[in-house]
Structure formats: structure tokens, C-alpha cells
Amino acid sequence: MLANRKLILAHFWLAFGVFGIALTLGAWQMFIRSPIGTWLSNPELYYRSLTAHGTVMGYVFPTLVAMGFGYAISESALEQRLVGVRWAWTGFWLIVAGAIMAMVPVVLGRASVLYTFYPPLIGNVFYYLGVVLVVVGSWIWVALMAINLRVWRRAHPGAPVPLAMFANVAGSYLWAWTAVGAALELLLQIIPVAAGLKATIDAGLARVFFSWTLHAIVYFWLMPTYIAYYTIVPRAIGGRVYSDSMARISFILFLVVAMPIGMHHTFADPQVGAGFKFIHSAFTALVALPTLLTVFTICASVEIAARLRGGRGMFGWIRALPWDNPMMLALAFSFVMLGFGGAGGLINMSYQLDASIHNTQWITGHFHLIFGGAIVIMYFAIAYDLWPHLTGRELIDLRLIRTQLWLWFVGMIITTFPWHWVGILGMPRRMAYFDFGDPAIAPQALSVTFSAIGGFILLASGIMFIVILARGMRAPQVDAGPYRFALAVHQPATVPVALNTHALWVALMIVLTLTNYGYPIVTLALTEGTSVPAVYVGAQ
Amino acid sequence: MSARDLFTFRNSHFRIGVGITAAILIVTAITGFIVLPFAQHWVQFANVWDAICSAAGVPQRAANVTAPEQTKRLSEVVLTSHTLSRPSQEAIGRGATLAQRCAICHGPTGISRADSPNLAGQYAAVIYKELHDFRSGARTNAVMSPFAVNLTDQEIADLSNYYAYLPRPAAYHPTPQLPKPSIVIYGAPMRGIAPCGSCHGSLDNKTGSPWLEGQSEAYMKVQLHAFASGERRNDISQQMRNIARAMTPQEIEAAAAYYASQPPDVVKAVD
Ligand code: HEM
Numbered sequence: 001m002l003a004n005r006k007l008i009l010a011h012f013w014l015a016f017g018v019f020g021i022a023l024t025l026g027a028w029q030m031f032i033r034s035p036i037g038t039w040l041s042n043p044e045l046y047y048r049s050l051t052a053h054g055t056v057m058g059y060v061f062p063t064l065v066a067m068g069f070g071y072a073i074s075e076s077a078l079e080q081r082l083v084g085v086r087w088a089w090t091g092f093w094l095i096v097a098g099a100i101m102a103m104v105p106v107v108l109g110r111a112s113v114l115y116t117f118y119p120p121l122i123g124n125v126f127y128y129l130g131v132v133l134v135v136v137g138s139w140i141w142v143a144l145m146a147i148n149l150r151v152w153r154r155a156h157p158g159a160p161v162p163l164a165m166f167a168n169v170a171g172s173y174l175w176a177w178t179a180v181g182a183a184l185e186l187l188l189q190i191i192p193v194a195a196g197l198k199a200t201i202d203a204g205l206a207r208v209f210f211s212w213t214l215h216a217i218v219y220f221w222l223m224p225t226y227i228a229y230y231t232i233v234p235r236a237i238g239g240r241v242y243s244d245s246m247a248r249i250s251f252i253l254f255l256v257v258a259m260p261i262g263m264h265h266t267f268a269d270p271q272v273g274a275g276f277k278f279i280h281s282a283f284t285a286l287v288a289l290p291t292l293l294t295v296f297t298i299c300a301s302v303e304i305a306a307r308l309r310g311g312r313g314m315f316g317w318i319r320a321l322p323w324d325n326p327m328m329l330a331l332a333f334s335f336v337m338l339g340f341g342g343a344g345g346l347i348n349m350s351y352q353l354d355a356s357i358h359n360t361q362w363i364t365g366h367f368h369l370i371f372g373g374a375i376v377i378m379y380f381a382i383a384y385d386l387w388p389h390l391t392g393r394e395l396i397d398l399r400l401i402r403t404q405l406w407l408w409f410v411g412m413i414i415t416t417f418p419w420h421w422v423g424i425l426g427m428p429r430r431m432a433y434f435d436f437g438d439p440a441i442a443p444q445a446l447s448v449t450f451s452a453i454g455g456f457i458l459l460a461s462g463i464m465f466i467v468i469l470a471r472g473m474r475a476p477q478v479d480a481g482p483y484r485f486a487l488a489v490h491q492p493a494t495v496p497v498a499l500n501t502h503a504l505w506v507a508l509m510i511v512l513t514l515t516n517y518g519y520p521i522v523t524l525a526l527t528e529g530t531s532v533p534a535v536y537v538g539a540q
Numbered sequence: 541m542s543a544r545d546l547f548t549f550r551n552s553h554f555r556i557g558v559g560i561t562a563a564i565l566i567v568t569a570i571t572g573f574i575v576l577p578f579a580q581h582w583v584q585f586a587n588v589w590d591a592i593c594s595a596a597g598v599p600q601r602a603a604n605v606t607a608p609e610q611t612k613r614l615s616e617v618v619l620t621s622h623t624l625s626r627p628s629q630e631a632i633g634r635g636a637t638l639a640q641r642c643a644i645c646h647g648p649t650g651i652s653r654a655d656s657p658n659l660a661g662q663y664a665a666v667i668y669k670e671l672h673d674f675r676s677g678a679r680t681n682a683v684m685s686p687f688a689v690n691l692t693d694q695e696i697a698d699l700s701n702y703y704a705y706l707p708r709p710a711a712y713h714p715t716p717q718l719p720k721p722s723i724v725i726y727g728a729p730m731r732g733i734a735p736c737g738s739c740h741g742s743l744d745n746k747t748g749s750p751w752l753e754g755q756s757e758a759y760m761k762v763q764l765h766a767f768a769s770g771e772r773r774n775d776i777s778q779q780m781r782n783i784a785r786a787m788t789p790q791e792i793e794a795a796a797a798y799y800a801s802q803p804p805d806v807v808k809a810v811d
């Protein structure tokens with residue numbers, strides 16, 4: 001039932017193409033600031049690379065994956081041709097245009113501001129306009145997802161929305177709202193300065209706006225992964241979803257509590273009151289809930305598959321799992337990385353503990369483990385699972401796929417564990433050069449070297465991934481049949497309104513944003529004398 | 541199933557969803573705005589409202605704190621984007637006339653033979669700032685200060701534009717070029733020292749930082765030591781004092797010798 005395969009393939013190829021470039025930059029960054037590289041002598045090059053790497057990995061790559069996957073879900077789960085195909089292509093081309101527009105100034109060294117924008121640092125205006133175009137392109141997708149669901153609802157009044165689509169639309173709403181923070185920062189604060197209309201900027205307010213985006217964007221990155229956990233993995237390994245309602249509740253919880261917690265990124269900022277920091281910290285603790293629910297439900301679903309395959313005993317069933325199935329492997333790796341990453345996250349979210357790792361390499365280690373590890377490995381799995389349906393050709397070499405997943409997992413552990421460790425020792429993040437000859441940091445040289453080696457393993461795995469997909473475009477043709485999602489043990493015949501629609505939860509999301517962000521934003525905006533002169537990158 | 545059936549307290553999901561959310565919000569708000577502020581015994585609050593305002597981050601001006609008395613003069617230079625923009629030929633000509641009295645030390649073409657700084661082609665903002673600082677007393681020098689005290693703002697701007705307009709001493713190689721010492725290439729990250737070039741022009745130029753290539757070795761050494769000892773203090777926010785203090789005498793030696801041996805053509809131009 002995938003009618004618009006070209007559209008979906010375009011999204012995936014662009015996503016994985018830019019991913020390949022950004023991955024290479026990442027490996028280079030790792031290498032060049034490690035003891036095995038020699039000092040660049042121009043730190044500006046490092047920040048150029050870092051800006052490109054972060055912008056692509058944070059904004060362009062996951063957005064494209066979510067969009068492509070979203071279109072696939074809409075067509076296959078709803079069994080309905082995509083409405084608004086022309087708009088979908090418009091969104092795609094906006095992202096292409098935006099990505100190019102943003103990357104040209106970065107390559108030229110005119111926008112080495114890093115993907116978090118770092119005001120009062122100000123780069124070339126086209127960098128920001130490019131990012132805005134990417135976001136606008138993705139908003140078209142948000143609208144299309146809502147419209148497609150509405151069209152389907154009209155044809156199926158009262159019927160339960162398929163879980164995959166319910167989650168997909170929840171993710172798109174989350175993205176629509178969370179992107180507003182960065183959009184306000186760009187449109188009201190940064191772009192006027194970059195365009196030369198103003199020369200000062202309220203950096204504190206800008207950081208608060210950015211924190212509005214920065215946490216929930218993480219859950220937007222995570223959505224495709226969680227959708228794959230619930231709706232692809234059980235089917236691929238021959239099991240069933242343990243509970244459809246539990247799944248819906250998890251996605252609903254993400255919608256409600258992912259937003260009002262972003263100020264855990266501003267714990268060290270003086271312009272935010274401690275009371276608000278506490279509220280955000282407490283709500284952050286809640287966001288562990290949907291993940292714990294998910295881990296429980298997925299483990300139960302996997303156990304069902306194992307028992308159906310004849311697995312027995314308290315833990316004996318684990319052996320009965322189809323370990324040679326790439327989807328099983330990806331899930332297991334993803335869960336291990338999610339577990340370690342989640343444990344690290346508990347440290348980041350506590351006001352006091354955060355102080356010891358704030359702005360250290362621990363942070364970069366943490367989000368690479370969660371995002372680059374647990375999340376991206378499921379992006380790979382999604383691509384592998386969808387590919388035959390998109391190309392009409394079989395992915396034959398399962399062993400190569402397994403090797404690729406193994407390398408990503410091992411590479412990520414080797415990269416990120418020492419990365420966390422040097423962070424605890426106090427090594428700052430976002431530094432182009434470390435003098436490992438200095439006795440103060442000489443003991444960290446070994447850990448950083450391991451990270452760099454891990455980086456090259458990841459690069460190798462990433463190249464293999466792209467080769468596998470490219471070879472899949474030329475493999476023998478097969479009829480992959482319709483694309484299906486996992487069924488629940490008790491496939492629901494009816495679902496309560498609240499679990500079948502998003503309105504209530506979107507409303508709560510917006511209300512909590514207003515309660516948790518309203519006051520700090522309004523006071524910062526109204527307080528006089530809080531702006532500082534902009535610092536222009538690459539200008540004289 | 542319509543919004544009417546959902547957004548009502550008769551719907552149990554609505555009741556539970558809204559109820560739990562509101563309860564959590566209220567409990568965390570009371571904890572964050574009232575309980576925790578009072579749990580800090582070392583902070584005194586006049587009343588509950590005072591504690592809430594403090595936790596909310598209401599901007600407050602402390603009433604009884606006065607700024608510490610400033611005993612030494614600091615740099616007060618203000619540079620806007622218009623101060624030195626697009627000098628007219630006339631302004632440069634006026635600067636040239638004024639510059640005749642500087643020639644005795646800084647050389648008739650802005651290239652010194654007396655261990656004073658070469659000014660030809662120096663960034664205009666640098667000359668502007670130093671002359672202002674000499675005039676205000678933020679920087680003092682027995683020879684230089686008397687020249688600066690009587691200059692007007694206009695004269696300072698003209699002089700700055702004139703010297704910036706002169707060609708840099710291109711083929712000026714006082715000594716064989718030395719290799720870059722590590723303090724210049726790397727700085728010393730663990731001591732908070734950035735590579736010199738990240739401000740002084742070869743990698744990037746930060747407004748007010750001069751380029752150093754081909755300057756007198758003796759002069760640069762004296763200045764670095766003056767920054768380190770705090771004898772010179774007209775650098776804004778102690779930018780240069782912090783660095784000089786963290787440098788070893790050997791590094792000061794090496795950096796000064798290196799820069800003195802370089803031709804100034806590697807430095808970024810300013811438009
Ligand atoms: C899908 C995988 C990845 C994602 C999503 C990702 C994402 C990011 C992001 C968002 C940043 C922050 C940029 C900033 O601070 O402005 C970053 C930094 C960085 N990444 Fe990645 N990255 C990925 C893979 C890799 C890999 C495989 C490597 C190494 C081989 C790597 C090396 C680095 C390095 C060295 C930094 C900079 C750390 C610093 O200087 O603070 N990344 N990455």
C-alpha cells in the first residue's frame with residue numbers, strides 16, 4: 001500500500017546522505033582533538049565542522065527520517081493514499097533549500113556559531129534563514145499528518161486510529177509546538193541582529209527560548225524509535241504488542257511532559273529563578289515514566305514472541321528469541337544503550353548533580369549514547385525494514401546487516417563510555433584543542449584515544465549502512481507485500497475518545513508550557529538593560 | 541465522540557488527566573516557591589511573598605550595596621560602528637599633519653627605529669583606543685602621555701585613520717623568521733590562554749587588539765611584563781592581564797621574539 005515510494009525514498013536518501021557527511025565530520029572532530037591527531041593550528045575549522053555536524057545531526061537528519069517514516073506510516077497504517085502529495089514535495093524541497101542555504105555560510109566560516117546558536121555570537125543571516133526553512137518544511141509535514149488522519153477519521157467514524165498513526169501524529173504535534181521556541185528566538189532576536197537591524201541581543205532570553213525547543217526536540221528525535229519499538233519490532237520477531245493502551249498512554253505522556261521541562265538546560269543560568277528550575281526538574285523526573293512503561297511493554301511483547309517460539313522458564317525464553325533477526329538485534333542494542341544513557345540522564349536532570357558535569361564532555365557522551373546510539377540504531381532498523389517495500393527489492397545480505405548493527409553498538413560504547421569518564425574528570429566540551437602534554441590532563445589522553453578509535457568504528461558502520469541500502473536498490477526484485485504493523489494481544493475494537501484523539505493532551509501540553517515558561521519569558525522580555533552587544537562571527 | 545464529550549469533567553480521562561497534571565503542578569510550585577526557599581537557612585526572607593518573588597527570579601536591585609570605589613582609572617573608550625568608518629581624504633590628511641610630531645619615535649613612515657611600536661597599517665581601532673587611554677590616564681607612559689593629553693576626539697580619530705591608511709611595513713624583516721613557539725600556536729588551554737592569533741589578527745581579530753608582527757621585541761616584552769605585574773591595566777575586562785599573568789617568563793621571551801621576527805603580511809586586513 002505504499003503509493004508514494006519515491007517521496008519516502010527521497011526523504012530517506014537525503015537523510016542518510018547528510019548523515020554520512022556529518023558522521024565523517026564527527027569522526028574527524030574526534031580524531032583532531034585527540035592525542036593521535038596533530039593540532040589544527042586554526043580552531044575556527046573545528047567550529048565550522050562542529051556547526052555543520054550539529055546542525056545536520058540535530059535538525060536535518062532526524063527531521064527527514066521522521067518525515068519519511070511518517071509518510072510511510074500514514075499510507076500503510078491508514079491504508080489510504082497520502083493526501084497532499086504536492087505539499088509533501090514542497091516541504092521536502094524547502095528542506096533541501098534550507099539545508100544548502102544554511103551550510104554555505106558554515107562552510108565559508110561565516111556562521112561558526114554551533115547548532116545551539118550561542119547568542120550573543122551572531123553568524124551570517126543565511127545560516128539562520130536556512131534553519132528556518134528546514135523547520136517550515138517540516139511544519140508542512142505536521143499539517144499533512146493531521147490532515148491525513150482527519151480524512152481517515154471521516155471515512156472511519158469512531159474507529160480506533162491505528163497505533164502507529166496515533167503515535168506519529170502525536171510526534172508531529174510535539175514537534176510543531178516545540179519548534180516554536182527556537183523559531184521565536186530566531187525570528188524575534190537573532191535574525192534581526194544578523195540582518196543588521198539591531199546590534200544588541202538579550203542572550204538570557206534567547207537561551208530560555210532555546211531551552212523550550214531543546215528538550216522536547218529530543219523526544220521528537222525519539223518518536224520514530226519508539227514507534228518502531230511498538231509497531232515494527234513485535235511483528236518482525238513474530239510477537240504481539242503486550243498492550244495497545246499502554247502504548248497510547250506512553251505517547252500521550254510524551255506529549256504532555258516533554259515540553260514543560262526544558263529549563264533543565266538552564267540550571268546554570270542566572271537569569272532563571274530557582275523555583276522554576278525546581279518545577280522543571282520535577283517534571284523532568286516524570287518524563288522517565290513513559291520510557292519505563294515502554295521498556296516494560298516491549299520486554300513483555302518480546303517475551304510473548306519468545307514463548308510463541310517455544311521459549312520456557314523464568315529467563316530461558318531469552319534464548320528462544322530470533323537473535324539472527326536484525327530487528328531483534330537492533331532492539332537489544334538500543335535497549336542497552338537506552339539503559340546506560342537513561343542512567344546518565346538521571347544525573348543531568350538533578351539540579352545539584354548537574355553542576356558537576358555541566359558543559360563537560362559528559363554531556364556530549366550522554367547524548368551520543370542516547371541519540372546517536374539508542375535512537376539512531378533504530379533508524380537503521382526502520383530503514384532496513386521498509387527498504388524492500390520502498391524499492392521492491394530484497395535486502396539479501398543479513399549477515400552484513402548484523403555486522404553493521406554490531407559495529408554501531410560496539411563503536412558507540414567504545415566512543416561514549418570514555419567520553420563520559422573524561423567529562424567526570426572535568427574536561428570541557430566544545431573545545432578544539434587539548435594539550436595532553438599538560439600533566440593536568442595527560443591521564444585523560446588514553447580515554448580520548450579510545451573514543452577516537454570508537455569514532456572510526458562508527459564511521460565504518462555508517463559507511464556499511466549506506467552501502468547496504470545502495471546495494472538494496474539493485475538487488476533482485478521481490479514482492480514484499482503490504483507493509484504491516486504489529487498487532488496487539490488484544491487488538492482494540494473501540495478506544496476511549498481520550499486515547500484516540502490528541503486534543504486534550506495537546507491542550508495540556510500548551511497549558512503546561514504557559515505555566516512553566518510564561519512568567520520567565522515575559523519578565524525577561526520586559527526587563528530593561530539585559531541586552532549585550534552582539535559578537536559577529538568572521539566579521540572584522 | 542466529539543470534543544464535547546471529552547472536555548468535560550464527566551469524562552474520566554479528562555478528570556484524571558487534568559486532575560493529576562494540576563496536582564503535580566501545584567505541589568511542585570509550592571515546593572519550589574515556598575518550601576525550598578525557606579529550607580535555605582542562610583537566606584533571609586521578609587515574608588512568603590518575598591520568597592516567592594525570589595524563587596520566581598523577579599529582578600531585584602539590592603538596596604544597600606554600593607559599587608566598590610574605583611581607585612585606578614580604567615579604559616573608558618567607546619567605539620561605535622560610526623566612529624572610524626569611511627575616513628575622508630581630508631581626515632587622513634589632517635592626521636598626516638598631526639602625525640609629524642609622532643615621527644620622532646614612531647618614524648616618519650610609521651615604522652619605528654626606537655623600539656616604539658610601528659604604527660603604519662595598524663588597526664585604526666587600536667590607535668584610537670590607546671590614544672584615548674593615554675589621554676584619560678588609563679594608560680601612562682612618561683614619553684607618550686604628554687603628547688596625548690591635549691588631543692581632541694577629532695584629532696585622535698584623524699590620527700587613527702591616517703596610520704591605518706599607511707601601508708604596512710611589508711618587506712620589513714628585522715631578523716630571520718623564527719619558528720612558531722607552542723605558546724603562540726596553541727596558547728595554553730589549561731591555563732586559560734588562547735592562541736595569540738585568535739585576537740591579534742592571524743586567525744581572527746578582536747576589536748582593540750593590535751597585530752604584533754614585526755614590532756619591537758623589547759617593547760613587547762616590556763608590555764607583557766607590565767600586564768603581568770598589573771602596572772599596565774587599560775585592557776578591558778583584564779583580557780590581556782589574565783593571559784600575561786599565566787605566561788611563564790620563557791613564554792613571554794619566546795612570543796616576543798617570534799612576533800618581532802615576522803613580516804606583518806599574514807595579518808587579516810580590516811575593511
Ligand atoms: C547519529 C549520530 C550522531 C549524532 C546524532 C550526533 C549529534 C551531535 C550533536 C548534536 C553535537 C553537538 C554539536 C554542538 O555542540 O554544537 C555533536 C557533537 C560532536 N559529535 Fe556527534 N553526533 C553523531 C555521531 C557522532 C559520531 C559518530 C562521532 C565521532 C565519531 C561524533 C563526534 C562528535 C564530536 C567530537 C562532537 C563535538 C564535541 C565537542 O567538541 O563538544 N558524533 N554531535
Ligand SMILES: [Cu+2]
Nearest residue numbers: 214215264265
Ligand atoms: Cu533536555
